Amino acid sequence: MTRPLLLLGAALLFSPALMAQQMKRELGDFNFTLGTTPSRSMAQGLISPSATGAFHGGLDLSHANGWYIGQYAPSMGVAPGSTLRLDSYIGYKHHFDSTLGYEVGLIHYSQPNIAGADSHALYGGISVLGSRFGGALRDNPSNRTGTLFADFGQIPLLNADLTVKLAHHQLGTPFTIGDGSQVSAFSDWSLELSRPWLGIDLNLIYSNSNLNGGGCDAYAGINTYCESVVTLKAQRSFF
Template sequence: MKLHQNTNRNAVSSKTTLGLFAFALGVFSAPALAQNSGNDFSFSGSATFVSDYRFRGLSLSDKDFAIQGGLNLNHKSGFYVSTWASSIQEFAGSETELDLYGGYSGSIGNLSTNVGIIAYIYPGSDNTTYYEVYGSVSGTMKNISWTLGSAYAWDQNNIGGQDNIYVYLSGSRPFGNSGFSVNGYIGYEDGAFGTDKWDWNAGLSYSFQRYTLGVSYVDTNTGSGTGSAGVIASISASF
């Protein structure tokens, strides 16, 4: 979730948890759909259990666990539409974040590019939906995969009539064919959601078959409870 929340602890409701778990299970039934999609389209998806849902360094699950899942429909031209959901701390009557987005991914020489627009929706709440455009370029240098990207939310009533800019750089380096990788990330934000805000993390992941285990250290310069340093563990599955 991207809007400011209060810091009172609120456990994720069993209704939300069960609903997102059903969504995650649905992710793994999608390959059957992919078989009927023809050669022009392909499906992919993921389901994740994480000990703390952090977005740009801030905890949106009140430092509690979260259940997440996503589905992507990709066309061979490079265009795609996707959806992603997560349980969150209660916000304006909602305990779910639902992201809907679409865009285009392509390449320029040895670089990969990605541009699109995303809608952040909080089912059960009023006047909280807002939009953001994003873009990134990715490449590989000496076994290090990197991505430089940005996201921009123009001034909208639901984010206080201000705009917001976020810029980030991420990198990952695998250890041969062991399945282990070391990962790093740094981001800068200014506007509606932060003033000269920095966030960063460093971690280790292990991938096998369609599963990935991860642990990372996350911190920000906000000094707030939701942005204080923490160690986050996760397990995800993809197809």
């Protein structure tokens, strides 16, 4: 997939004529999806679970035999201070029946406007009785990351979806903080409850890491903030 194709897709995403978050079409044995949210179940949890910019979107092409290819831009780089990010992936997904399946794939992360920012990740997971459990290993020389992801689906008593993520980061070069000590590795995690309400997606997120104080200068993980934070996010799609 080329950058012009992605930008064309993004233009379609923000057309007021579209009435859904995802537009799907069948092309023979292929299914084509264009939308503002990642269409891959495992990729949504392991590639870009949330957008980093105001404008985001992607496209996905899958075959009836289980193979798929796609590209998602968590940031289109059009907002001030943001840069274009592209997450491209290829993978295979198979269901044994309605309760059990698996998925494996390869992700390529890139920031075309920044030299040397590319990296890769292998991901995979299983779906069991409506829940999803996955993991990914990202090969980035400056920060090698292993991620575990679990989406438990809707919790009956809370009437909300529960998602948990845990990551461990190994820095390629130890980071020296103010007191002279070094940080060579750290872990972070997040727990998210989400549910729709009056057309709005409500998300309650708790995030934290094992770094604190001056050690947070070395933080570059899956969360927005290094230390313990509770965030309430309300998001409404334009279409």
